[in-house]
Amino acid sequence: MLLNFKQSGLDPNSAKTVILIHGLFGSLENLNVIARALEPSFSVINVDLRNHGRSFKSDEMNYQVMAQDICELINHHDLQSVILVGHSMGGKVAMQVAMHEEQKVEKLVVLDIAPVDYHPRHDTIIAALNQVSQQKPSSRSEADKIMSGYIEELGVRQFLLKSLAKNPQGNFEWRFNLSVIEENYSKIISNIDTPRTCLCDTLFVKGNNSDYILPEHREAIVGAFSKAKAKIIQGAGHWLHAEKPEAVNRSIIDFIQ
Template sequence: MTKFLNYQQSGSGKDIILIHGLFGRLENLGMVAKVLAENYRVTSVDVRNHGDSFHDSVMDYPTMAQDIADVMQHLAINNAVVLGHSMGGKIAMELALTQPELVEKLIVADIAPVEYPPHHNQIIAGLKSLDFSIITKRKEADEKLSEYVDNTGVRQFLLRNLSNNNGQLAFVCNIENIANNYPNIMKTYQGKNSYQGPTLFIKGENSDYILPAHRNEILRLFPQSRARIIQGAGHWLHAEKTSAFNRSVESFLTS
């Protein structure tokens, strides 16, 4: 029996699917969904091992792309605009490259189709260190996490995953499954296809996730792609510069 990702829908019209990044949840793209829902039917998903979706020991891009395809089939969505941020962008690219008939247009936020060196090891170690038999307050979790992650904004983002059930804190992401699959998450598309549909890469000016060195690979896999740079934004460009990000998306959708 197929397990379906947790999702939320809003709005009506042509379909857009939103996919969050690593350690995220569907609410992370809420300000994008809210604006898009004025003109489109928006389906926001929690990726496996994240948010309110199921936990599973398998977590690679072919599998996660199939999760999106399964949700689309479940909701009778024949094809859609697919927008993904960071890891979600890699899932969106995988879907477009392997099942292009499902993807009308592709929007990739601040990630390239390349393999990245591991750079979340401290975060994973910090999250694994949270012992909720001892930690009973959000502030205590933040203090413990600060031993591993000194950036306050990153800690706040991570601690959005805390749930509180009658005073018992827990972390909704399955850290063990994410940690075990972390090498897969750093990888990229392994096949030889290219996606011929309209594609937009949106880069944060201050982020180093998309670099000039990635240009040839982007154009090889996505020959109909164009790029936009959001000035003054880093990797969380949709949260830092929401209006500029939404304008870039809307311009691409109506072009």
């Protein structure tokens, strides 16, 4: 099955194509701020990963199958070369694609994630999401109130609420497949498959206040992506493209042009 996607910007026959890949609990809307900055100069494909947004649901969820979904999208558009930009989980998907299809990935931009295993860090968020599902709120504000008992940061709650939508019966439910994400969470926080060193031109962009990319990750990054460069966005955390969009967009455009 093909991922849900939104195509914008220039004609792919006359411009390079950039594929944008969102993170966990997100959707293609999350990277619209990057898409808008790229549209004047590139063909842009913004995707919903499996079990997210309006893409298909599947019981299988790991970096191998998510990377294959992107490869099928590339083949569907008959693209010989693409630029990949991925945030968080989407950054790992992008890295996995580059590992498998290096000849088709001209450049790779990874936003605030490293090719390493992570400790669980979404327990509170998953608990909040499950509470919303169980209590069946009649409005987004009611759902926000439920989540506020678990998640203090308003910005995180607002991000999650973007994926709360009414189903055909008129009830609010999460667009992402929460039960499958929860079942496969250990695979989502695990490392990608790195059988070799990828020679793609790669940029890792880190939020200065984020702990997703740390100095001790440097060896793993360079070992997997020998041409890796780094850019730090001051005053930004893990949601760097939302917190400092101009700086992030400029970093991406400077690198891929």
